[in-house]
Amino acid sequence: MNTTPNTLRPFARLLNISLLLATLPCALNATADETCQSPYMAKITGQEDVVYVWTLGMEGLGDEQDKMVTVDVKPTSSTYGKVIDSVSVGGRNEAHHADFTDDRQFLWAGGLDTNKIFVFDVHTDPLHPKLVKTITDFVAKSGGVVGPHSTYALPGRMLITGLSNNKDHGGNTALVEYNNAGEYVATYWMPTAKALQADQSSVYADGYGYDVRALPRKNLLLSSSFTGWSNYMMDFGKMLTDADAMKHFGNTVVQWDLHTRQAKKIFSVPGAPLELRCAWKPEHNYCFTTTALTSKIWLIYEAEQGVWQAKAVADIGVPANIPLPVDISISSDDTKLWVNTFMDGKTRLFDISDAFHPKQVYEQKIGAQVNMVSSSWDGTRLYFTSSLLANWDKKGLDNEQFFKAYRWDGQHLQPQFAIDFLKEKLGRAHQMKFGARSLYTNASTAK
């Protein structure tokens, strides 16, 4: 087991210990799942023990509640490939994204509908997360932000993107900060055309939000944009055929000053730019996003004189068929980008060695639908889950709900195991996060 807490600094020259020494360029510039984590967070560079799957409850299935499901993914384990723990949290909250605090002691899991954030202790017993706190004041404290999405670690605090608001359930929303103790800190509203009148920005400022990523060395924070509660909670088919609803998607990426949390620039990125992933290498001053509706890879990059720009650099599948790119995962060496497309259930691998000219080099159907992808640090293990949003998932037999593990041999994805979340009466499998006992082993020893 190798783990690299970026701010935990072992001394491998002197010691024969199980922690892998963090090489500082990685430690200081890391962003990616395990290749997509906050750069401020300890990360697992070796074999993960478990994957936590933030799972949506389904009416009529099992206990119908959202739950944190723990899957054993350590090949040498006797329970390898099995669900070893499940913590139901009460209600269906539109479980969506989850992420760790900077010290990786706690996992924050948000509900896009009820706006609750469930905080799990993952350090006391990493194989059995414990729900220790439920934040219920997100909307009230934030001044009306609805839909806690990304929970992104900053030192001592969590930056949480909203998707909507409590005034009209539309897309105007904000970034919200909480401290690691779960106390509200601040709200930063997404820039709107009204707010930007002073600088005569020609780009439409929709005020929408979705994901967020930081490049500290560039004092850069990027946020992307999706849609409001009314759409993300609506039946997908109903929404697609509702022309009014379809007009309410985000078409922007916002560049923020990381230190001051002030919006600096708005990029026009039409068609709902979702996940943001920044390159790892210090000389790679760029991040990727993909647009869900227009099916393109966009590059947000630092151009001449430190000016940041946005450019569409590749199509994903046949955009006219709306493959609907959803989750993406960048490799730790910045050469590969996995892109899942929900509608055709495929994962696609793009060679991004030339960031301006991504080329698809591989594709594989994962299931009738696929949403999230998570990669190990070395890129040899990939995990996939199926659910996009409760009311956007496919209907009938195509509503497969799974967690699937693959090995990437450099040429092909080799199936390792799969868990049917419907058969197991669990629900809709969504966000995945990795856990490892070794992250906390030394702390125990120190005690």
Add this chain to the structure above:
Amino acid sequence: MHLVFFIFLSLLYSSRLNAESLAPGYAPLSFAAPVPSTYSLPELGVAQDGRVLDSQAHERSLLALMKGKIVVLSFIYSSCDDVNGCPLATFVLHKIQHQLSLHPDRVKHLRLLTLSFNPEHDTPEVMRQYGSSFQAESLDWQFLTTRSVQDLAPILHNYQLNVQKLSTVEGKFTGKFSHSLKVFLIDEQQKIRNIYNAELLHPESLLSDISTLINNQTHTRTRPKKAFSPTPTRQLTALGLPTLPVPRANPLTQAKIALGRKLFFDRRLSFNNTVSCAMCHIPEQGFTSHDMATAVGVEGRTVRRNAPTLYNVAYATTLFHDGREHSLEQQVWGPLLAHNEMANPSIAFVLDKLNSQIAYQTGFKHAFNKPATMETIGLALASYQRSLTSANSAFDRWLYQHESTALSPEAQHGYTLFIGKAGCAKCHTIKAHSALFSDQQFHNTGIGYRDSMVTNASTQQIEIAPKVFVNVANSLINSVSASKQNDLGRYEISQNPAHRWQYKTPSLRNIALTAPYMHNGSMHSLSDVLDFYNAGGVAHEQLDPLIKPLNLTPKELAALLAFLQTLTGDNVKQIVDEALSEPIGN
């Protein structure tokens, strides 16, 4: 040169051989430092106390050391040789000490505290020697330790520092620690205002933050709240409207209206606290929703029909598009209990939730002298909705007050068409002294028939980005669509086959504000609606005989549109402002 400082410089020197491995704090800032006081440093929490020893071995309270000063608190251990750990913190503080020495007026506000997390080795004397290499007279920089690991533990816990002793495989402590680099900026009120790690700790940005605190111009940025207006003071009757119908059993009072408004904006009135009445009847969107054709309820459940505007709902003799209720007092329980709207499992569930809250205990007592009951909730919500009267429009002033210039010649022409060639007024009635623009009856325009009986084309055009359209196969759409619920209109209430696909005639007051239109929200603009009626609706056997091709010219359609746009009441802004002043219940 002191030995510790020498070792420190040696570490830095050796690390510079591999400049990439150095934290940003050692190099000039690669971007412009933030300008002090142009940004906020929100409070991140309260600084925590602990028992520490100063370099003279005097026991001190950590908070006492912070009192009245802006403090930069760092955690180190003296033998740390990770150049991006403790030495970075010390380097940065040393650097700012040097720069602040040029500004004695600022130095007096500041204290640097460096606390060891290795009390077994770092005695007060060790810390004194360690600090003597860095301290300058100009700045108050204290080097601290604790009496024991036991005294240290709660401090580490409270500041969320993960410090691990590093051992050999044989289990022998190496004298080294794996630790989180965290440096805290704490204000004079002992509130944490920033936390820096190896990536963020830099002398220039730290100085900006310190200056920001010294300038004392920081504030938390939250959306400003509008002043709360407890009760509406506007007139509820207006030119163009008949006398407001108020049930004898529910006379209007300001207390009831205010309570009803509070309920209307309270998301806790739904089962999972996500949907209020106002989430579908949005004040700024004409008390309907511009963003969707038909509403969605709790958990995104599909509602078949468009959320109707509530303007002038007091005058409706039947409620809902199918007219299944006739009293606002009763109607409110429909959405509250509908599984696909607010989804409350029972009446008692709603009553218990409201009566458990002091604000509602007080509000209901004040309005009714009794708690929330099925009856009083209905009375209150009905009172607020009944207050949403809006008229005295340009049309009203033109027709009923004879202000000849209130309508443009084009709008006047539109009126002539409205009551004449176009035949609109046959259903959207106008009377001699008032106009509700509704006959309160039910009609079949063919829209419901088309939804139920006509097979869709194989593809649909979808706008996937502004002005970017694609044709999408219905098979693809169907794969992500729940089964569509049928809608038979008034028939569902009357069970009379003649009433299939009939829907209530809506008022046209404020019609310019209440898109999308028709019972299923299928028309996005008034022009779409006019074109639909001009074409004679959807032909079928049960089409209302009043609906037939009108043969209106484009000019006539434009005139009708101009007329419809004169029906907006003069108090809309007042009603919306009043609504927005109500705090949203979350």
